[in-house]
Amino acid sequence: MRKVAVLGGGHNKFCFNSPKTSVEMLSEVAMDAIIESNLKPKDIQAINVGNVLGDFAEGQGMVQSFFANDIGCFNVPASRFEGACASGSMALRDAVMWVASGYYDIVLVGGVERATAMGTALATRTFAMFGDGHYEFPAGFTFPAAFALLAHLYSDRYGIPLERLKEQMAAVSVQSHEYGMKNPNAQIHKEISKEDVLKSFMVTTPIQLHDACPFSDGAAVVILASEEAAKKLTDKPVYITGIGQASSGKLSSQFQYLPRLRARELASQQAYSMAGLTPKDIDICELHDCFSIASLIAAEGLGFFEFGTAGEAWERGETRLGGKIPINMSGGLKSKGHPIGATGVSQAYELTRQLRGQMADQGRQVDGAKHALMDTLGGDGVLVSVIFAAE
Amino acid sequence: MEYKIIFKDYSKALKKNKLLGLKCNDCGTVTCPPMMVCQNCAGTNQEIVELKGDGKVVTFTTSFINSEGRENEMPITIVMVELDEGPWIMGNLVDMDPTKVTMDVIGKTVKLGHRVFPGDKYSAGEMARPVFSISN
Numbered sequence: 001m002r003k004v005a006v007l008g009g010g011h012n013k014f015c016f017n018s019p020k021t022s023v024e025m026l027s028e029v030a031m032d033a034i035i036e037s038n039l040k041p042k043d044i045q046a047i048n049v050g051n052v053l054g055d056f057a058e059g060q061g062m063v064q065s066f067f068a069n070d071i072g073c074f075n076v077p078a079s080r081f082e083g084a085c086a087s088g089s090m091a092l093r094d095a096v097m098w099v100a101s102g103y104y105d106i107v108l109v110g111g112v113e114r115a116t117a118m119g120t121a122l123a124t125r126t127f128a129m130f131g132d133g134h135y136e137f138p139a140g141f142t143f144p145a146a147f148a149l150l151a152h153l154y155s156d157r158y159g160i161p162l163e164r165l166k167e168q169m170a171a172v173s174v175q176s177h178e179y180g181m182k183n184p185n186a187q188i189h190k191e192i193s194k195e196d197v198l199k200s201f202m203v204t205t206p207i208q209l210h211d212a213c214p215f216s217d218g219a220a221v222v223i224l225a226s227e228e229a230a231k232k233l234t235d236k237p238v239y240i241t242g243i244g245q246a247s248s249g250k251l252s253s254q255f256q257y258l259p260r261l262r263a264r265e266l267a268s269q270q271a272y273s274m275a276g277l278t279p280k281d282i283d284i285c286e287l288h289d290c291f292s293i294a295s296l297i298a299a300e301g302l303g304f305f306e307f308g309t310a311g312e313a314w315e316r317g318e319t320r321l322g323g324k325i326p327i328n329m330s331g332g333l334k335s336k337g338h339p340i341g342a343t344g345v346s347q348a349y350e351l352t353r354q355l356r357g358q359m360a361d362q363g364r365q366v367d368g369a370k371h372a373l374m375d376t377l378g379g380d381g382v383l384v385s386v387i388f389a390a391e
Numbered sequence: 392m393e394y395k396i397i398f399k400d401y402s403k404a405l406k407k408n409k410l411l412g413l414k415c416n417d418c419g420t421v422t423c424p425p426m427m428v429c430q431n432c433a434g435t436n437q438e439i440v441e442l443k444g445d446g447k448v449v450t451f452t453t454s455f456i457n458s459e460g461r462e463n464e465m466p467i468t469i470v471m472v473e474l475d476e477g478p479w480i481m482g483n484l485v486d487m488d489p490t491k492v493t494m495d496v497i498g499k500t501v502k503l504g505h506r507v508f509p510g511d512k513y514s515a516g517e518m519a520r521p522v523f524s525i526s527n
Contacts, residue, residue: 121462129513135480139469139520142458152452155494201455203456250424
């Protein structure tokens with residue numbers, strides 16, 4: 001297999017109520033990425049797009065083809081990936097394999113979502129479609145509820161009193177908002193305190209409003225190339241050295257592992273193994289913090305902390321800039337926002353810039369970072385891990 | 392290969408408070424909710440069994456938000472129950488004020504009943520769901 005590099009990228013400011021269509025948002029960031037990569041639209045050989053709810057949000061399916069046409073990638077093969085919140089990461093992993101195989105030299109990977117056009121009630125309904133629609137939805141299943149079930153289970157299994165766990169969860173949200181303040185592309189620029197989290201609206205016990213990421217609109221793009229093509233186009237290629245993906249079934253079917261998510265552990269092991277790295281080698285991580293408790297479960301499943309101890313690590317500052325493993329220097333899904341089709345591509349955009357040392361101006365650069373890990377969770381059913389390396 | 396239990400039959404039985412699952416004749420594992428294969432060994436040598444409907448609460452949440460069209464069900468307590476036969480299933484806790492449910496409920500033994508979700512415009516019809524009451 002050939003080495004695969006990331007060229008340029010594009011990313012808009014994630015927001016509520018975008019006045020732009022999904023095709024427009026995606027086209028704008030794609031043109032930014034094409035220009036930054038020293039390419040023309042005609043150089044793009046294939047397009048992979050993560051988009052989940054365009055049909056419900058704006059009556060628009062098949063954004064990938066209309067978007068390809070809008071940016072002048074006329075008749076270029078374009079595919080849509082749907083894996084709930086991991087759609088963009090699936091699109092990315094698939095594109096890596098196309099380039100690594102030698103079939104294509106240059107592939108554009110995009111993601112877009114306009115979820116806020118649905119309003120909260122319909123958005124909650126459509127997001128619940130990524131749980132089991134027959135055996136679990138009738139009980140009132142929603143994604144906040146799924147992670148709330150995991151939070152209480154986490155408290156019980158690891159013997160952490162709920163009040164203590166709630167403080168640890170609050171520490172996650174506080175940190176995310178602090179770094180999100182420094183990210184010009186973040187949806188929410190607002191510092192919050194532990195007290196703000198603990199007095200916010202109770203969504204589903206024990207998850208409160210500030211334990212949860214927002215609904216978001218936004219788009220992101222990265223362009224992948226073979227090593228040979230990349231060396232002609234950029235002085236600072238960042239390589240993708242490990243990829244992994246694993247599936248899981250309905251929440252109750254995962255009972256032997258919960259609150260651990262087995263699919264994440266398998267996906268990240270695939271990526272670590274392919275890259276020849278261990279968790280200790282990772283300098284920076286963007287992980288899927290759709291809920292504060294999800295961050296703890298993710299950081300443990302990725303191998304950064306012992307099970308049941310990630311909350312203490314957050315409280316001790318080990319996940320901050322300069323800490324043992326800086327996590328979500330972008331502000332994470334919580335503060336940066338979570339336009340679900342775009343989220344994985346946004347993580348890739350963020351980590352590529354970190355490995356190129358381009359975040360110093362924003363005051364959130366992990367100095368000398370060589371290896372980066374991204375982790376994305378989609379619904380009950382898919383986990384994707386990708387490892388990036390600076391040359 | 393056909394399913395031994397399809398959702399329609401599971402739901403129909405649940406409306407009579409009968410909880411159907413599949414017992415694997417090779418490894419002994421009970422799979423519920425039913426799947427095509429044994430959830431442990433992926434084998435297909437399974438037979439239909441009726442579970443007792445007894446179990447204990449392993450986790451819970453009381454939701455104050457829900458999907459479009461289900462607002463009038465709030466607040467609602469969702470539970471995961473470990474059945475005596477081994478598997479976990481999701482349902483609702485009833486006969487208890489949802490706002491009073493705390494961590495103390497974990498480990499409590501419960502007994503199965505059912506309610507019917509009538510479906511919404513995104514569902515393919517009505518669906519029975521398990522509900523649980525604390526047993527004495």
